Amino acid sequence: MTHRLPAAFALLTLSLLSACSTANVPAQTAQAPVRYESVVSVPLQAGDTRESLAHAVGGEVLAWNAGGCATGDVNDCTALIGFNPKLGSASVISALGGRKAKVEANKNVFRGGDKITAVANGGAAIWAVGGAAIWAVGQYNPISQNNALWQQVKLEQAQQMATHLGEGVTVAVIDSGIDLQHPAFQGALSDASTWHDFYAGDDVPQEEGVAGEGAYGHGTNVAGIILQVAPKAKIMPLRVLGADGSGDVASVAQAIRWAVEKGAKVINLSLGSTENSPAVQIAIDWATAQDVLVVAAAGNENKDHITYPAANATHGVAAPNLLSVGSVDPQDLKSSFSNYSAALEIVGPGEHVYAPAPDGRMASWSGTSMAAPMTAGGLALALGETLKVPVRSLTGAMAQTADDIYGGEANAAYTGLLGKGRLNLAAFLGQTIR
Template sequence: MMKQRQLWTSRGVLALIALLVSACGSSPDVGLAGPGLQPQATTGVVNRLSAFRYVHTLAGVPATETPSTLKSLYGGQVLVYDPVARTAVLANNSSAKGKYDAAVESNTRVYKVAEQGLAAWSSGYNAWGSGYNAWGSGYNAWGSGTTSSATTFTENIVNWDAIGLSSAQALVPEQGSGIKVAVIDTGIDLNHPGLQGRLDLANGKDYVQGDLDPSEVNGNTDGTYSQGYGHGTAVAGIIAQVAPKATILALRVLDPFGEGDVATVADAINYAVLKGAKVINLSLGSNADVKALNTAVSAAIGKGIVVVAAAGNSGDTNVLFPAAPADYLTGSQGQGSVGVGSVTGTFLKSSFSTYGHHLELTAPGERIRTLFPGGNVVDATGTSFAAPVVSGILALALSTGLNITESSGAKALMGNLNSTARPGSDPAYPNGLGFGTVSAFRLVDVYR
């Protein structure tokens, strides 16, 4: 069985048309068909957790219980088991509460890139990307010449200079080496030339189609692109520029239209931890505060994993979940996770970015040149693309030799992330941009 997708190589810049969440509107016209992305063989079998109707969050689970005994009690599948916190998350088809239940929630499709704004993973009023080009010659070397191996697109250098990225990469020649970043998203173009040698191909997983091939899939068959197509590849392309030697683990939890259910996202977080991820990037969000997802994030933090979430693109104070509880000062998970909003290259709040007391940090998120499936590049806009900037910077810091295995270490790293940020300077939002804008150089300088 081969995965279905469109294979295109573009000629020139093609304008991407805004897609409304209701799925009306048009996708971009495509260029001439070319070799582009090659289909991947489907291998392995993965349980499709979307088939389960309910998720159960357990608390006070005694040490005598194991995943096997919990499965016997509840049926279904154990998604998260944390014996230290004495918590667990299970998915099954029963709404009845068991002896350890703290909450029973419907396994709804609440997590989506479409929640990031009024248009497909966009600023809320424009398409997420302003156009795409063929990959061409690939990345360009830094213009300043201060790094020997890090490369990027020249279009991004203004944003990278604003956060001191070139200096940070020069200070940390490891550039993320030895650090695995999980991208829990719509999948990744595994054959993109900009990602070769940077992917954990052995442990990728596709929860949507139930196999071990986390490639992007275009859900449209009419020559247009489905709403979520390319989102995960764009996220991965940003991480690859910020931390060029980090390893990216692709976990596909969102379908071609950018939607995913609670059980799938929770299990992917737990799986990322088991497969050695030190940073988890969640460029997705929901208006619903789901206890099962929060428990999965907390379990990851408890093992010293840092979690980065996009804050949302509604332009108001309604920071999405799980970014909202990531607030360092007031959020229930703020000591090991971070919610990220977007600013311009001059540190002004992006018009689409959420803000307010639940926003912890900001990063550049407008017209970031990054990767698009089929060997293409794209200019991406949204908090979905500010989040991986922070994920990449955390990978840089971790590659200095930090060995974090528990929540106290994650708390210390996140504390330094916030304390080294450039304080917010947008006069229109004096108290609405959290600790300010991430500073790559100032953070890694703490460890070098």
Template sequence: MHKPLMTALTTLLLAACATTPHTPQTTRPDTIITIPTTTATTNTTLEQQYGGTIALRTDTFAIIANPTRQPLTAQGGKQHKAEKNKDAVNIDPSTKSENVWSNVRYDGWNNSFSEGLPENAQSWDQIELKATQESNHNGSGQIVAVIDTGVDLDHPIFYNNLVSNELWFDYVDNDHTPEDEGSIGQAAYGHGTFVSGVVLQIAPAAKIMPLRVLNSVGSGDTLDVASAIIWATDKGANVINLSLGTAQESDAITMAVTYANSKNVLVVAAAGNSNKDTLDFPAQQFSDSKLNISVGSVNSSDVKSAFSSYGMNLGLMAPGENIQSAFPDNRTAIMSGTSMSAPVVSGAIAVGLSTLNKPEVVLSSLINSSTNINEIYENSSFRGKLGSGRINMRQFIDDLN
């Protein structure tokens, strides 16, 4: 198994990554404040103005840990207030959700990945995934950053499908070994491994960049998520998968996503599992975005999953019920949730990008080529709130070609 790197080696590696505007935290701030700024303003000036210490800095914004003073109202009337940091991000931020994704069935890794996982045959036929195999577009050359609980770094599904280890990071343990830690029975154990495995079933030649921000019970810090988005962007990710969210809008995550978009990085976020007419953040903010998409879940009959959130801001639907994927210790698992449907779309985007089309074109084509599911009787009460429809890989590839 991979072991945590020695502190001295970690320090050297972090020093070598000077291009990333990223400051790993040795302590977890209780609150943070995110301030739009420019490179003309120094860290010292910001700390004097707001109190606290600089925790993350880019050329467009800064995150200050434990600020002691509120900012002046920004130009245009926007007031950026301090927000909770510790454990503000969760796999399932809705307290009313049944946490459906944790209803897990486990199996051994009995067959090779190239033969496919049998539980998914119907779901992959549903989205016409075979069309990507026929077109020879498989995500080659694309990097999908999975910001989650980490991955089982030794699982067979990831053989030759992870980026080089200097591009990994674990924000929970502050090292370069984002191992999916825990044991069966802990709420989020295996979640990141599972999500990454779904991406690779859709885009088998893509590379996964594992970034750990959530612990084994599925919670993490806002600062860590924002930092991971910046890291992924600066380290070459093409797509960022967020099978997580917050119950309230976060300035830190919003500005980090904007930073990623400024570098033409696409961001995919799970809609949430509350079965309410509202999405988790940041998915709620992705309406009409050219580079971001929120994803809800359907069953094998294209009916909205009973757990899936919905709403006018929803972008796309994808299979998210009884999906089979990798699980730690050379196993597979079967899970349900929008956490599972989001990486289907992340994988689809990686496939689209491997056609050498521009990111905006890829996302637009994925949306426009989707199958309308509004007219299905069981979806009638959600009409207009299921995004553009369920993804259709055959039509998607045809459009791109």
């Protein structure tokens, strides 16, 4: 369903936004990159050049990560090559000299599959008055619709504990882009030099689409949730999803590395795939080895397995800085859409979560994508304070301090399949900050 503003209010909205929007948005100049059918992750060897590897595969080098070759860091000694296959995977690997290259599908492998649930026509006026962060005793005044959710995760207590409110911490939102001109984000974004649109191939990660259709507004909502939890954090917008919510392996893998190189301390991935992408996991393994924290949504198919890369979190064993997040309703019951699994680490409230929407509006979305940024914001709160534990302990501590939701009969069928329980930000900070 498409929601439209009345004509008179739409004109008011435009005037308010033009008065309040001050973001320095770069011009769109680049051509959209070629979207290859397949990619191959190639471990680099002495003597390799971009030209030699591209020629061997018959494609294009999309990423050349050689920083770890001298030190033996296998996750930072790889090339990512895009190609349209004419031969099978075995022939591609043979052409690369038989090395342990990993071939996979590239196009439209990832999705941000959540659902917009309501658009508030009065949102533009709310956002235009007072800008991005109107706080009083830990409550974000413009979005009273979220008060019950914030009480559920103990946000007010958490913000009273973490008094810097995420200041100095950059959170990369790898998603459908955001509404760069939305008043909610004025003063809340990282420097424009750190932005990028991997889908369109330029430096303007602006949401594109039609209100109420596809993924339009998804990234804007995700970023707005993070800022409600950690209002002094900075958002680094990186676009990898199109208006329909789909995106490529190469874009996601490149965006993860970009985020780390540009200074992000937390990465939010409110997207997923049914396939375990080697290229994306190599990028995550490299990022988490730099003590960058990565949050990944578990998916919305109501299935007994979670999507990748969330499924690789494995309770901190293989990737201690990667956290998988599912969704519950306001009564702590598993959301009807949320995937579940013994591999899932934590759940958060992910139903009807209000946040900014494109064109100066406010809207609610439902999905594990909405629960994930609550945890990302919580990690930003912790990183803005003096820690009493190592950074690599934070995602595990967040899971371990979750509230038990298995006590009643309602979640009995999901015992052990909804992680350690529901996010409790105050308990998490009580164990991690001084």
